[in-house]
Amino acid sequence: MDSSLSSPPASSLNDTALQPGAQWHNGFASLPPVFYTRLQPTPMPDLAxxxxxxxxxxxxxxxxxxxxxxxxTQVLGGYTLLPGMDALASVYSGHQFGHWAGQLGDGRAILLGEIRSAAAPEGLELQLKGAGKTPYSRMGDGRAVLRSSIREYLCSEAMHGLGVPTTRALSLVTSPQPIYRETVETAAVVARVAPSFVRFGHFEHFAAKDDTGSLRRLADYVVERYMPDVAQHPSSSPERYAALLAEVAERTARMIAMWQAHGFCHGVMNTDNMSILGLTIDYGPFQFLDHYDANHICNHSDTAGRYAFARQPQVAYWNLFCLGQALLPLIEDEATTLAALERYKTALEPAMQHVLGAKLGLDPAHRPAPEAVAGLVNPLLALMQQHRTDYSLFWRALSQAVADDSLPALAPWFHGDAGFETWCEQYQALLQPSERTASAARMFAANPRYVLRNHLGQEAITAAQQGNWTPFQRLQTVLAAPYAEHPGCEDLAALPPDWAQHIEISCSS
Structure with missing residues (x-):
């Protein structure tokens, strides 16, 4: 690399990036230096x-x-900064695969700052992933490779299109700079956007250091910035921090319910990958289910199956328990902490009922009892598991069958299993014939036509590595509106090819 690129040049750019009235705010940077290290991205050549x-x-x-x-391209590729940006990497700790990992931190993520505007008055943070080493990179190089960057960009926007709380992707910039993983690959930088990138691990870090002052400072920052209802509790009171934990528990429950409803496997649900705002964050070895398998493991590195699909709700609670332990010095009472954590359990069931009821087209104003919904969903999932039924395609086909009043036509999906005939009878008993059109409309809005399957992502990666970004662009278009029909894109909503089951995704990025 040219030595002239060893550090970002002082920006001579006018800040033409922002709309009138928008401005850099940089709220996280207002916290004391113990929370982060100020630094600049490390430039790469030939950004595109x-x-x-x-x-x-x-x-x-x-x-x-x-x-x-x-x-x-220069700014979002980490070559230079705009006036008003305050670049930093934050420190946090966490549990990884159930074990305490100690200090971690933004090893390849650099926060550039926060923009407040008329459209986003509360502020949105802008972060570069893959922009170079930080003090928290440990043995890593602070870079991200093209394949993982493509997956992160597409999946964060796919989740947004589905309506799942998530971080977003603003841009993807590439460089031919070689990156050494299992093989030599090329580099990329994704610009990620979220109201906040604070994680459970940020709280665990200061609790582990017995730094109650910084722990309280962080909790107050989160409450006052992002949780106005919690902020109604007196400052520095145990009630405020218990309410914070309960709020995080509820947000997490709603997120997990949507993951399960859409067949999304996160793959690496470590506490440092859990957002304090209940956002899906850190798209590493993720996957949307092809055929339904409750025990599916999408992360090749997860040899014990800790993060298997059906275990995600339980793991989320385990992670919340770790957060509760971290907040205990502020809540000051174990019983109160456990009561706050119970909000996860009490919120998860109605959240699941809501999303599953929508997938079934049930009228929310006359929705049956939870046990009746479970009595429909559980036998259906058992049939799908037994017959290796494609998860997303079946739900969409069920939507069409309700619209056409043709449920028996779905029997071939289950090879004529009499259990499906029984299930159809039970299902039809809950559907109101006069509301069939409305039920179908609810289902088409809850059961996507398109999801980011592994093989589609792999095809986009392979093509992009050869300089062809057309498959990526097609996916970007349909995943932004996954419930709509996109003529000419039927191949993106087809059964996966046989080779898709052999794709292995690990934590390497």
């Missing part, structure tokens, strides 16, 4: 903008036309 998210730019207060500019 491969993807820009105009819709998200508009929501953030960024000028959409700026994304197409050379300046945007």
């Amino acid at each position: 903008m491969q993807a820009g998210n105009d819709a998200l730019a508009q929501e953030m207060g960024v000028r959409p036309d700026w994304l197409a500019s050379p300046e945007a």
Whole structure:
């Protein structure tokens, strides 16, 4: 690499990136230095903008036309900074695969700052993933490779399209700089966006250091910035921090319910990968189910199956328990802490009922009792497991069958199993014939036509590695509106090929 690129040049750019009235705020940077290390990205050569998210730019207060500019490529590729940015990497700790890992931190993520605008008055943070080493990189190089960056960009936007709480992706910038993993690959930088990137692990870090002052400072920052209802509790009171934990528990429950409903496997649910705002964060070895398998493990590194699909709700509670332990010095009472954690359990069931009821097209105003919904869903999933039924395609086919009043036509999905005939009888007993059109409409809005299957992501990666970004762009388009029909994209909603079952995704990125 040219030695002139060893550090970002002082920016001579005018801040033409922001819409009128938008401004950099940088709330996290206002915390004391114990929370982070200020630093600049490490530049790479020959940066190229491969993807820009105009819709998200508009929501953030960024000028959409700026994304197409050379300046945007420099900034979002980590070559230079704009005036007003305050770049830093934060420190946190966490439990990884159930074991305490000690200090971690933003090993390849650099927070550039926070934009407040009329469209986002509460502020949205902008973070670069893959922009170089930080003090928390440990043995890593602080980089991200092209394949993992493509997967992160596409999946974060796919989840947003589905309506699942998630971080977002603003851009994807590439460089031919070699990156050494199992093989030599090329580099990429994804610009990630979220209201906050604070994780459970941030709290665990200060609790493990017995730094109650910083723990309280972080909790107050989160409450006052993002949880106005919790902020009604008196400052520094145990009630405030118990309410914080309960709020996180409820948000996490709603997120997990949507993961399970859409067949999404996160793959690496460590406490440092859990958002304090209940957002899906850190897209590493994820997967949407092809055929239904409750025990599916999407992470090749997860040899014990800790993060298997059906275990995700339980793991989320385990992670919340770790957060509760971290907050205990502020809550000051174990019983109160456990009571706050119970909010996860009490919120998860109604959240699951809501999303599953929508997938079944049940009228929310006349929805049956939870046990009746479970009595429908559980036998259906058992049939899907037994017959290796494609998860997403079946739910969409069920939506069409309700619209056409043709449930018996779905029998071939289960090879004529009489159990499905019985299930149809039970299902029809709960559907109101006069509401069939409305039920189908609810189902089409809850059961996507398109999800980011592993083989689709792999095809986009393979093509992009050869300089062809058309498959990526097609996926970007359909995943932004996954419930709609996209003529000419039927191949993106087809059964996966046989080779898809042999794709292995690990934590290497």
